[in-house]
Amino acid sequence: MDSAVARERALDAAEELFYGRGVQSVGMDDVRGTSGVSLKRLYQLFPAKEQLVEAYLERRDARWRGQLAEYVERHEEPEERILAVFDWLGEWFGEPDFRGCAWLNAYGELGATSARVAGQVRAHKRAFRDYLASLVDAAGLPDALAGQLFLLAEGAMVTAGVTRSAEPAAEAREAARLLLRTT
Amino acid sequence: MDSAVARERALDAAEELFYGRGVQSVGMDDVRGTSGVSLKRLYQLFPAKEQLVEAYLERRDARWRGQLAEYVERHEEPEERILAVFDWLGEWFGEPDFRGCAWLNAYGELGATSARVAGQVRAHKRAFRDYLASLVDAAGLPDALAGQLFLLAEGAMVTAGVTRSAEPAAEAREAARLLLRTT
DNA sequence: TTGACGAGAGAACGAGCGTTCTCCTACCGT
DNA sequence: ACGGTAGGAGAACGCTCGTTCTCTCGTCAA
Structure with missing residues (x-):
């Protein structure tokens, strides 16, 4: 082989x-x-096992962000693109083997003992946040919105993971829609 | 002794x-x-160790929710009370030994292996969500808002834990304030 | 004073697991 | 055919850690 x-x-x-x-x-x-x-x-x-863990997170990061971007880019309107992020989350949450955010899970398990894993988690979250910021910017919306959308997405991921439900995505989407409208 | x-x-x-x-x-x-x-x-x-873990989470749950309620009740206005939740989160995040949400951390570590710990985490989160719902109800606001505020709070906790920063509380508070205004 | 009991210190036990080693087999070039 | 090498299976090693055991000491009632 x-x-x-x-x-x-x-x-x-x-x-x-x-x-x-x-x-x-x-x-x-x-x-x-x-x-x-x-x-x-x-x-x-x-x-060592830790390097296998790092490689796993790294490969998954590339795929996760790639699939998200691919889904989002199927939409034309800048504001639709932002909401599409939450639609994509909802589809992910509904997958039968969904077990929460891999990075948050890894952080809970290893964040305290492995600095490298903790760094990877922070890098992944930063990249996701930056991606949201780019969508917000492209829609001509204020920068501060990106952080708020990020928190909604994180809250949805963590809640979907703990409760094993896809509903948080719809709740977060609705909150995001309202926030978009206030500006 | x-x-x-x-x-x-x-x-x-x-x-x-x-x-x-x-x-x-x-x-x-x-x-x-x-x-x-x-x-x-x-x-x-x-x-067994697991029972010590359970007792730790149980005692902390009582104290955590008690302190939150105590802080919130220092405010009169129903909407101020809701925002006070995020102020309280910000104070908590700023404590020098803050290391994220104890229940989410425990869930990441043990959720997959200990059904009892997983159940405690779900119970704690449900109680927190119900508490938010009671604040929303007392303010005469629509029920759906509770879930959105909950997601913001969860997102803030998880982000503050990973990034070791208190800022997410202020971001979540601002998002909450905007959501309150839209209704 | 003495005997019984409870408690503490820490050794001991056993399982789990990351990592390495041994042995054996199969294939390759000559 | 044959010696050498790579790879696989799985045993072995060593460490960690949850849990239990042993031994000793102090205390208290009679």
């Missing part, structure tokens, strides 16, 4: 397991079992 | 350590060292 293929399979398994059951309750042996990549190979690709 | 005293000391130590460093990275031995309560006594009071 090619190294690149083994790496992808390892990351696929890591993502499924870490996201689904949490990082700490998944052992490297579980990753081997799910991926079919031997321990020796796993440790060649990722010298 | 009286059993009740030992219990309080154990819970004080547990709260300081669990909240400050996370549950998983604190051992029962650390709790003994900080509290001065022997392991034997600890296990008499709390037959």
